Amino acid sequence: MTFITPRHDEAHRILGTTCQRRFSVIDWGVQHLTDPEGDIMSAPVSVPGQAAIEVDSISKSFRTAGDERVDAVRGMSFTIRSGEVVALLGPNGAGKSTTIDMILGLTHPDSGTVRVFDGAPLDASRSGRTAAVAQSGGLLAENTVQQTMRVIAALHPGSSIGSCMSRAGITDLADRQVSKCSGGEQQRLRFALALLPDPDLLILDEPTAGMDVRARRDFWREIRAEAQAGRTILFATHYLDEVDEFADRVILIKEGRVIADDTADAIRTTAGGCTVSAELTPGTLDRIGLAGTRLLEERSGRTYLHNPDSDALTRRLLELGGRGIRVVPRSLDDAFLALTSTTTEN
Numbered sequence: 653m654t655f656i657t658p659r660h661d662e663a664h665r666i667l668g669t670t671c672q673r674r675f676s677v678i679d680w681g682v683q684h685l686t687d688p689e690g691d692i693m694s695a696p697v698s699v700p701g702q703a704a705i706e707v708d709s710i711s712k713s714f715r716t717a718g719d720e721r722v723d724a725v726r727g728m729s730f731t732i733r734s735g736e737v738v739a740l741l742g743p744n745g746a747g748k749s750t751t752i753d754m755i756l757g758l759t760h761p762d763s764g765t766v767r768v769f770d771g772a773p774l775d776a777s778r779s780g781r782t783a784a785v786a787q788s789g790g791l792l793a794e795n796t797v798q799q800t801m802r803v804i805a806a807l808h809p810g811s812s813i814g815s816c817m818s819r820a821g822i823t824d825l826a827d828r829q830v831s832k833c834s835g836g837e838q839q840r841l842r843f844a845l846a847l848l849p850d851p852d853l854l855i856l857d858e859p860t861a862g863m864d865v866r867a868r869r870d871f872w873r874e875i876r877a878e879a880q881a882g883r884t885i886l887f888a889t890h891y892l893d894e895v896d897e898f899a900d901r902v903i904l905i906k907e908g909r910v911i912a913d914d915t916a917d918a919i920r921t922t923a924g925g926c927t928v929s930a931e932l933t934p935g936t937l938d939r940i941g942l943a944g945t946r947l948l949e950e951r952s953g954r955t956y957l958h959n960p961d962s963d964a965l966t967r968r969l970l971e972l973g974g975r976g977i978r979v980v981p982r983s984l985d986d987a988f989l990a991l992t993s994t995t996t997e998n
């Protein structure tokens with residue numbers, strides 16, 4: 653199993669202590685965990701349409717240093733089928749990373765269950781069926797790209813360094829020192845490393861962080877190819893255009909709960925209608941009094957609002973002396989803001 657994660661202590665604690673007999677931990681920043689004989693179990697072929705990930709009513713709380721309880725995940729349920737490309741989307745602190753950690757078996761839910769390929773999450777990671785790419789950390793700066801690939805490939809007999817490097821678009825970077833690679837190039841290296849065990853499930857936590865527009869486009873083309881080859885992809889991202897373009901399905905989470913689970917188009921329709929923006933005098937917001945009105949954001953002197961009945965909202969803003977009123981069909985960004993924001997009545 654190969655873990656590429658900045659959650660060093662977490663992986664070390666769980667895998668290094670609970671699986672010591674079966675696993676060795678080569679600790680040089682990346683968690684490389686394999687059984688001592690280098691015996692990687694062959695991955696069963698996943699069947700399209702079968703459940704790859706089953707998350708059933710999971711909850712997870714933490715205690716802060718000040719002994720306050722944080723409910724990171726609260727009763728979350730969803731199923732991801734083999735071959736799906738699914739985006740986990742939510743504002744900062746929504747519970748995305750905690751959920752991913754539970755799917756990887758790095759941490760366990762306080763209640764509820766997570767199954768990966770109908771087994772324990774850790775077993776799927778152990779057998780190489782799950783591989784993860786985190787957004788940062790986990791690479792040795794002084795090694796070259798090729799050396800990094802070789803070290804990890806040695807843990808996965810039969811893996812093809814050339815193919816994985818080519819699919820991740822880093823063939824030309826083979827002799828470059830990791831420290832000289834840009835953030836986006838390092839990210840592609842992590843991706844190539846994750847491909848080495850030939851995983852059925854790829855979990856990517858903000859995979860394109862640090863990539864420019866072209867690199868992001870190339871990266872997603874490769875991910876698409878991996879999905880078409882039958883791999884299941886779950887990714888967390890803050891880039892809504894990526895969700896729109898690449899995800900078959902979006903699981904939108906807020907405050908540890910799933911608040912929407914559908915295609916990007918359907919979510920846009922659910923959160924439907926138009927965004928209404930206007931220049932408002934102070935205090936106007938409190939006087940709108942139209943049920944279902946949500947404040948999306950206030951920016952550059954304009955207030956952006958949503959109500960399923962945008963005509964009624966427009967009339968109300970006119971009554972209240974709103975100026976420069978604009979009504980525009982909503983983008984996925986708007987839908988995201990609408991679904992994760994609070995109503996003006998709150």
Ligand SMILES: Nc1ncnc2c1ncn2[C@@H]1O[C@H](COP(=O)(O)OP(=O)(O)OP(=O)(O)O)[C@@H](O)[C@H]1O
Pocket residue numbers: 714715716722723724742743744745746747748749750751
């Ligand atoms: N080990 C921990 N100890 C205490 N609180 C934690 C711990 N891990 C996560 N949390 C808290 O749980 C909540 C969910 O965190 P999580 O990292 O899962 O969110 P996220 O959606 O991944 O956020 P981001 O987009 O900012 O990465 C946050 O309030 C976070 O501060």
